[in-house]
Amino acid sequence: MPAEPLTATPGPDDEIPLPGGNVGGAVRVGDTVRRPTGPWTPAVHELLDFLAAAELPRIPRVLGIDDRDREILTFLPGRVLDIGRETLSDAQVRSAMHWLREYHAVVAGFPRDTRRWRFVERALAPGEIVCHHDSAMYNMTFDGDELAGVFDWDVAGPGIPLDDVAMFTWNSAVLFPDADAAEVAHALHTIADGYGGLDPHAVLDHVITRMTDAADRIAAAQAAGDPGMLRLGEAGEPANTRARLRVLASRLPELHAAVDATR
Template structure:
């Protein structure tokens, strides 16, 4: 008897199913490299990622299914822990040596700054509420298809603006407090904090550009997401750029 396949619900990549205590995903040219990264993370004791289990009889990627709770509205009390999760990830990947034939699939090219250049670590590149699960062992990041070489400051900016819910309908003071809590949890050194304040708007703008380009070219899922969320991301980018001084002040306190 073939195992039962359960399509995963929500805004997930087409073709992803659950089979027992595993997840099966379509493979791409980057999957071999992603598996190598996930193996490394498991070997060094990082628990915030699913374990890779190779391929199934259909050639699909097989990963650990991580049961737990997901939410799009992160409790501010959880922000320091999420910051530490990201710092632990970057510490764990700093010593990762990718396969010689590694290929990566990073939709938004990372931007580096002095002290945090592109290539210093390997990043998840979509560490946001929609890819976080609160499991028994703690927070776990899922959906690693966009992983690849990156910069700590760039990934921290994206995760901060998404996990902290930094958006135009939230008072600047509240967003600033959430940002400080997240970044303190990460333990970002003082020298990088001014640059991080400036990267927030740039990062959100890059997300908007990805969606807008996808809409013009008819690329999915970006065209659909642009229709649903394009104005939201444009507004977030403007909000973050307009209040850069407030973010810098909060991070310098």
């Protein structure tokens, strides 16, 4: 009778691929995460170090660069919800929005001079901050209803706070093409109220602007040969985003009416 197969337990130096990773591909090594670097990495590390010094919670800490030129970050606890299969609870949305507002308040003090970000090299314009620019549920971990961590800061760069709110809104299931209008309206109110001081109509309209800009940036980076953005092309981007945007634009009157009807 053959022996039962042994189940290997990962050692402290074993690399465990992390889910997702359409852009870069990350692996876990012990209590750290290793990710590819690029010309934007020094600016991102400066940003993360600034946030750490300001004691902003729920972000990875920079530990250095390994011998394969990968960045070394602390591993964040919590669970990532499966986009397309799971939806965020209202409490999770509010927790994420509370953190996002706190992040925007802290990062407003980040030095405004020129840096090389992933999509642009310039200083911050008046009214701009450094946005995360991919503050979506697939880049967040949760512990129950509480946000536990926010990762994947590679596309951070100049923007306005509403950019991050619009990105979060776009990547929640409520803006999928077949989403029920009343559910969309409820989610928009929850997002706007969770962040505080936002008009849900403005959030909805800005999604069109923000995601059109995102599609254009991805296409430009693909034309320039950015390996991470080329991998997004293999996943159908930015064509998928542009197709969804056309559907969303056609539904705007219906969705704005639903927002009004829920108050």
